[in-house]
Amino acid sequence: MKTVHNGKPLLELQDVKKYFPIEQGFLKKKVGYVKAVDEVSLTLYQGETLALVGESGCGKTTLGRCILRVLEPTSGSILFRPDDEDIDLSVINKKRLRPLRRHMQMIFQDPFASLDPRMTVLDIVGEPLIENGIARGKALAERVGRLMTTVGLDVKHLNRFPHAFSGGQRQRIGIARALAPEPRLIVCDEPVSALDVSVQAQILNLLLDLQAEYHLAYLFISHDLAVVEHIADRVAVMYVGRIVELAAAPSLFKTPRHPYTEALLDAAPHPDPDHMPTGKGLTGEIANPADPPSGCYFHPRCPYAEAICKTERPDWVEVDTGHFSACHFACDLSLRGVD
Amino acid sequence: MTRSDIVLQINNLKTAFALDEGVLHAVDGLSLTIPRHRTVGIIGESGCGKSVMAQSILQIVSKPGRVTEGEIFLYQNEDAPLDLAALDPFGRTMRAVRGGVISMIFQEPMTSLSPVHTIGDQITEMIREHQTGDRRKANETAVDMLQQVGIPNTEQRMHEYPHQLSGGLRQRVMIAMALSCRPQLLIADEPTTALDVTVQAQILALMKELQQQFGMAILFITHDLGVIARMADVVTVMYLGQVVEQAPVREIFNHPLHPYTVGLMQSAPRLGQGRTRLQAIEGMVPAPINLPDVCRFMDRCGQAQAGLCDHEVPPLIEIKEDHFVRCALYEKGGDA
Numbered sequence: 229m230k231t232v233h234n235g236k237p238l239l240e241l242q243d244v245k246k247y248f249p250i251e252q253g254f255l256k257k258k259v260g261y262v263k264a265v266d267e268v269s270l271t272l273y274q275g276e277t278l279a280l281v282g283e284s285g286c287g288k289t290t291l292g293r294c295i296l297r298v299l300e301p302t303s304g305s306i307l308f309r310p311d312d313e314d315i316d317l318s319v320i321n322k323k324r325l326r327p328l329r330r331h332m333q334m335i336f337q338d339p340f341a342s343l344d345p346r347m348t349v350l351d352i353v354g355e356p357l358i359e360n361g362i363a364r365g366k367a368l369a370e371r372v373g374r375l376m377t378t379v380g381l382d383v384k385h386l387n388r389f390p391h392a393f394s395g396g397q398r399q400r401i402g403i404a405r406a407l408a409p410e411p412r413l414i415v416c417d418e419p420v421s422a423l424d425v426s427v428q429a430q431i432l433n434l435l436l437d438l439q440a441e442y443h444l445a446y447l448f449i450s451h452d453l454a455v456v457e458h459i460a461d462r463v464a465v466m467y468v469g470r471i472v473e474l475a476a477a478p479s480l481f482k483t484p485r486h487p488y489t490e491a492l493l494d495a496a497p498h499p500d501p502d503h504m505p506t507g508k509g510l511t512g513e514i515a516n517p518a519d520p521p522s523g524c525y526f527h528p529r530c531p532y533a534e535a536i537c538k539t540e541r542p543d544w545v546e547v548d549t550g551h552f553s554a555c556h557f558a559c560d561l562s563l564r565g566v567d
Numbered sequence: 568m569t570r571s572d573i574v575l576q577i578n579n580l581k582t583a584f585a586l587d588e589g590v591l592h593a594v595d596g597l598s599l600t601i602p603r604h605r606t607v608g609i610i611g612e613s614g615c616g617k618s619v620m621a622q623s624i625l626q627i628v629s630k631p632g633r634v635t636e637g638e639i640f641l642y643q644n645e646d647a648p649l650d651l652a653a654l655d656p657f658g659r660t661m662r663a664v665r666g667g668v669i670s671m672i673f674q675e676p677m678t679s680l681s682p683v684h685t686i687g688d689q690i691t692e693m694i695r696e697h698q699t700g701d702r703r704k705a706n707e708t709a710v711d712m713l714q715q716v717g718i719p720n721t722e723q724r725m726h727e728y729p730h731q732l733s734g735g736l737r738q739r740v741m742i743a744m745a746l747s748c749r750p751q752l753l754i755a756d757e758p759t760t761a762l763d764v765t766v767q768a769q770i771l772a773l774m775k776e777l778q779q780q781f782g783m784a785i786l787f788i789t790h791d792l793g794v795i796a797r798m799a800d801v802v803t804v805m806y807l808g809q810v811v812e813q814a815p816v817r818e819i820f821n822h823p824l825h826p827y828t829v830g831l832m833q834s835a836p837r838l839g840q841g842r843t844r845l846q847a848i849e850g851m852v853p854a855p856i857n858l859p860d861v862c863r864f865m866d867r868c869g870q871a872q873a874g875l876c877d878h879e880v881p882p883l884i885e886i887k888e889d890h891f892v893r894c895a896l897y898e899k900g901g902d903a
Contacts (some may be wrong), residue, residue, distance in 0.1 A: 283763035284734075394851050395613075424612035424790060429834035429847035436844060451763065454793075454836040458845060477842060495768035497793025499835050501816045504797075510765045513733050566839040 236309055237271040238412055238445050239295065244268045244304035244318070246287075246294050250518060262518045264290040265301070266469040274412065277439065277446040279460035279477070281453060281492070283514050287469040288449045292415045294318075295447065296332055297325055308332070310412050330360045330409035337418035339398030343390040349376070349401055350386045356409045375404040379434060396427035400434070407438065415447045420455060432459055453496050457481055457566075465489050468515045468525045471544075475551040482565045485553035487530045490563040506564065524556065532561055573642050574752050574784045575601040575624070575669075580637035580652070582616075582623045589856045593619040593632065595808035598883075601752065606778070606785040608799025608816070610792065610831070614852050616808040617788045621754045624786075625665050626656035643668060643751070667697040670745040674757035676737035680729040686713075687725030690744050697748045712743040715780075716773060735766035742774065746781060753778075754786045759794060771797055792835045796820060801889075804828050807855045807863040810883060814890040824892045826868045862895060870896060 246265040249258045264287045272278045280288045293299040295306060297317050306317040310331040317325070333356075336342035343352055353372045357363045363371050373383045379400040390398055399419065406414050416435070420428040436459060438444060450456050456463060456477070463480045465473040465488060473486040484490045491510045512529045515521055521528050527537035534556075542556045555561070582594040593616040601607050609617045622628045624639055640648035641664065654661045673679040681689060690709040691702070699705055706725075713721045716739040729737055738758060745753055755774070759767040771794065778785060787798050795802055795816075802819045804812040804827065812825040823829045830848040850867040862868070862876045871877075872895075881895040 283765065396851055424852070425792070425831060426612060426834045426848035427851060429836070429845035430849075432836070433844050433847055452836075453764075454838050457838055457841065458836045458843060460842070481838065491765060493838065495764040496838060497764075497767070497791060497797055499792035499796050499820065499832065499837055501796045501820050505768060510769075513735050513766060514763070 238274045238309055239270075239272040239447075240305075240307040240309075241268055241270045241295070242305045242307075244291070244294060244306060245302045246290050246299060247302045260518060263469045263520070264517060265294060268304075268466075268469075268471055270464060270471070270474070272413070272445050272447060274445050275439065275443040276462070277448050277460045279448040279450060279456040279463045280466060281450060281456055281463055282466035283451060283492075285468075285514055285517065286466040287517065288466050289417055291466075292334075292417055292447060292449050295413075296334055296415055308413075327360075330356065330362075331411050332413040332415070333406035333409065333411040335399075335402050335406050335414060335416045335419045338422050339395055339402055340422075342402055343398055345390055348387050348389055349381075352390070352401060353404045353408055356405060360409050362409060372404075372408070375408055378407065378438070379404045380430075394427075395423055396430060399423060399427075399431055403431075403434065403438070407442070410442070411444070413445045413447065415449070417449045418451070419448075421450065421452060428455070435459060453481075453492055465492070468517050468520050470525065470554065471552075472526065472555070473553045475548075479548065479551050480565075483548075483551075484563045484565050485547045485551060485558045485561075486526075486555045487532050487561065487563065488526050490565070491529075493566055494564070524554075532557060571642075572602050573600055574603045575599075575786075576638075576640040576642070576648070577624070578638045578640070580620070580623060580639065581635045582619050582628055582632055583635050584632045586631070586856070591854070591856050592808050592858070593855065594623060595855070597637075597805075597808070597810055599803060599810070601784050601786055602801075603751070603784050604778070604782050605800045606787050606798055608795040608802045609786065609788045609805060610790065610795050610802060611805035612790060612852055614807075614855070615805040616855070617805050618756055620805075621671065621756050621786065621788055624651060624754065625669060625671060626651060626654065626661055627665075641668065663697070666693055666745075666750070667748050668750055669752045669754065670748065670750040671754040671756065672738070672741045672745045672758045674760050676734065676741045676761070677729060679741065680737060682729055685726050685728055686732075686740055690725075690740070690747055693744055694747050708747060709743075712747045713740070715777070716740075716743045716746075717769075718743070734762055735770065738762060738770055739773070742770075742777070746777060746783070749781060750783055752784045752786065754788070756788045757790070758787075760789070760791070767794070774798070792831065793837075804831070807852065807858065809863060809880075809893065810891070811864065811893045812891065813883075818890055822890075824886065824890070824897060825864075825894050826870050826896075827864045830867075862893075872896075 247261040247263050250260045252259045282288050294301045301318045308315050308317050350372050353375055354368050357368055376383050381400050420431050460477045463477050464471050467488050473489050494505050510529045515525055523539045524537045524542050527533040536556050542554045544554050547553050547558050577599040580594055580597045584591040611617045623634050634652050639651040641651055642648045691705040694705040694708050710721050718724055718739055759770050789795055799816050802816050803810055806827050812828045823832055833846040834848055848867055860880055862881055865871045865876045875895045881893050883891050883893040885891050886897055
């Protein structure tokens, strides 16, 4: 476990918000905001995997994009420390951002949509090397070849196009491209959810191996708790743009402190016919971030909700060491985790 | 099992696609029995032929795919069974079977509902086609069905379009449509794959409840071991167009025999294991074109033996009661 850290985190988010305006009519009058990411604070250390878990529409991908500055956050700060210097990604201008890009890379969900069909593997994996002035010519081909071996692809296939590869192999190409400029941080956005089970296991193992070898930091975005448990050091659970629980993975899975986490664990299908969900499954669906409920956003679906949950937004409290939860009854409820 | 307990019996079904590269055998000699009121689960990775198998039953395989061999017997009542494979896909009988006796729900409810018709129009069209020509009666049945699948404000929803509903509600509409004509068999092709886990749990519970109520058999197709464990009574594992193992759900999860089934079980991440490496199956599923007549899993199998696995496609044998496996390692009654 890597819970003890010396020095500052590689990435530090403070009160990050990303609001998308809802515009109406010809004059594009702003009639409201979709609060896709709302007051999110997180840290990520070198060599660590932080998983971001939640259902569709909870803002996990938007947060990942804000960190990589694909999107500009509405407010808040995103401190990134690839070297000793603190850099605030939320305010940095494009010119200064560009050389930083090599330190932060992304792996995408759909390996069929994320690779340019007209580029060969050499072009795809080599592009970030050329862009960042790391290698060219003969050295480039050599280096791409080494990357191919690292991710488990055959060097002979360097000049092939993406269509000649299977889903799992394409995901390996995507990983090789992300690894190419020797980044410190990789944002993995649902990297295995489009893959078959047997291939999914191969890719997860590869990610674990690469992290051990290159001391990478992963922000691992996923909706699948079973996958997350196999790869994460710490887990943050998101609901309607907010983090509702954050803890070291074993602690979160054994003793969840937020009813939403309990519900997610309960609803997750187990490959065991004798395991049955408790049956107090959630009713309703995820709230609309353009028009969230009052008080605690989760209260309309929460089996433990009381009067206070409808009116007051819960505080972010540290229930145990390093285990945070945003629930009025975080300390009182005894929630069911994974046995 | 006597004949009256069976709703569908598939014998040696072969569905092939004639492509430029060669003939792709998507389903290659599949036999399957679906008992009444029960759920048969089909599990397999992409490309194993599980969806094409389902489409073959309803004769809706897209071109150039074609059922080339085999029989699909539908036992409706005391009459002689109907061989769906021999029927004209566009004929009157097949149209009456589709939606009326056997109906299907698909993975992506957005692509299987029409975006330019209201929910109400789409459900009543189906009811009027199969059950009653009376508009008012059809409307009543539709409202009643939507209520049964747990859709709030039914009357209002009838006038809405699919894009106004969430993914979970859309899938409920699909289920309401599929069940509105009281089919004897419901084919569910990855019905919850596009949904979030909490919504998935709701839909799975709903399907079980409706099965109790309506008494239909379900053919449940998925790649998710967790979902199959929750839904199926009998599990069939497919690999490259063939059944490699079949057994009752507890038996197959507790005593998987085929190396592929064992591999699938081990590679599936499950909660409660902590931060560990998974045991992946090496390699990947090859395209089922011009496959040699040997065990199809041989190249990825850790237990493959030269001389044993590479001279024929092993037959599907019953190793103990109701537990079938297609693997040369078990052929002489020995254990692998």
